Amino acid sequence: MKPILFALMLLSSLSACRRDAEISALLDKTQPDSSDDNSVFTDSATLTWEAPSIQSDATHETDLAGYMIRYGTKPGVYTQFIKVEDPASLRYTVNHLPAGQTYYFAVTAVSTSGIESEFSNEVSKAVF
Numbered sequence: 239m240k241p242i243l244f245a246l247m248l249l250s251s252l253s254a255c256r257r258d259a260e261i262s263a264l265l266d267k268t269q270p271d272s273s274d275d276n277s278v279f280t281d282s283a284t285l286t287w288e289a290p291s292i293q294s295d296a297t298h299e300t301d302l303a304g305y306m307i308r309y310g311t312k313p314g315v316y317t318q319f320i321k322v323e324d325p326a327s328l329r330y331t332v333n334h335l336p337a338g339q340t341y342y343f344a345v346t347a348v349s350t351s352g353i354e355s356e357f358s359n360e361v362s363k364a365v366f
Contacts (some may be wrong), residue, residue, distance in 0.1 A: 281365040284331045300352040340364045
């Protein structure tokens with residue numbers, strides 16, 4: 239299988255172009271757990287995208303198995319990941335992101351044979 243190509247963008251960035259896939263980060267403040275005296279506010283990032291329809295060789299995508307959301311607190315350094323195993327799923331909310339950091343996200347498409355696409359473009363969300 240050829241790598242699947244798709245790009246993401248932050249919808250709130252007011253970019254003039256539309257890509258094959260999109261990602262957005264939406265603010266969702268969560269109150270700290272009152273049972274934890276050292277609680278800090280956390281936030282969520284809701285990511286949305288469009289499914290890729292072609293592979294890098296311009297053939298139609300036929301074996302999409304899901305997505306891999308990768309994120310971290312440094313640009314291009316993704317220390318955490320979330321598997322989205324439903325290829326029809328085009329939205330995911332990453333919960334409980336501690337305040338005081340900027341989080342950077344990228345997504346890959348995953349084929350049924352486990353091959354990942356190249357990373358999407360990166361988007362970020364500051365959590366305060």
